[in-house]
Amino acid sequence: xxxxxxxxxxxxxxxxxxxxxxxxxxxxxxxxxxxxxxxxxxxxxxxxxxxxxxxxxxxxxxxxxxxxxxxxxxxxxxxxxxxxxxxxxxxxxxxxxxxxxxxxxxxxxxxxxxxxxxxxxxxxxxxxxxxxxxxxxxxxxxxxxxxxxxxxxxxxxxxxxxxxxxxxxxx
Numbered sequence: 001x002x003x004x005x006x007x008x009x010x011x012x013x014x015x016x017x018x019x020x021x022x023x024x025x026x027x028x029x030x031x032x033x034x035x036x037x038x039x040x041x042x043x044x045x046x047x048x049x050x051x052x053x054x055x056x057x058x059x060x061x062x063x064x065x066x067x068x069x070x071x072x073x074x075x076x077x078x079x080x081x082x083x084x085x086x087x088x089x090x091x092x093x094x095x096x097x098x099x100x101x102x103x104x105x106x107x108x109x110x111x112x113x114x115x116x117x118x119x120x121x122x123x124x125x126x127x128x129x130x131x132x133x134x135x136x137x138x139x140x141x142x143x144x145x146x147x148x149x150x151x152x153x154x155x156x157x158x159x160x161x162x163x164x165x166x167x168x169x170x171x
Contacts (some may be wrong), residue, residue, distance in 0.1 A: 032103045035072030039079075039129045040095045041071040044088040047141075058087045100126070112152040 045055050052063040052070075059080070060067070068074035076095075085092045127133055140152065143149040 030072035034075050036099050036103055037076055037095045038070040038072040043092055043134055047138050059083060
């Protein structure tokens with residue numbers, strides 16, 4: 001009699017990778033929605049003049065954990081998002097406001113079919129999320145005198161519209 005493989009042996013399949021892709025793009029980068037939520041956390045924290053240490057203290061976290069939330073490396077759960085909204089004095093919906101067009105296509109339900117990741121790089125270049133912009137806005141809104149604030153606004157506006165024109169040389 002020849003020995004035939006057992007039923008259990010014939011059912012064996014190639015090992016399945018247990019690595020989780022939840023919340024990540026096909027390339028392994030953080031989900032652009034998580035990056036957007038993190039940017040909104042950083043925006044609000046910075047506008048309030050709050051350090052990562054202080055926010056971490058309020059949340060019972062280290063500043064490194066806050067950094068990971070702000071980069072989108074760690075996903076923000078519902079209860080943590082609620083706590084953040086209370087500490088930062090914004091509605092939960094604030095974290096999803098001003099989401100660039102197309103980011104919603106990067107939701108986990110669409111992620112398995114994702115091939116390219118242009119949205120994350122678009123978020124990385126967004127000038128509204130740079131530290132310089134956030135600091136400028138925070139200091140601008142802190143100007144106590146309305147007239148001075150309007151003058152600063154007019155100055156910045158005039159400078160930005162002139163940036164594409166070269167000054168004319170005197171003849």
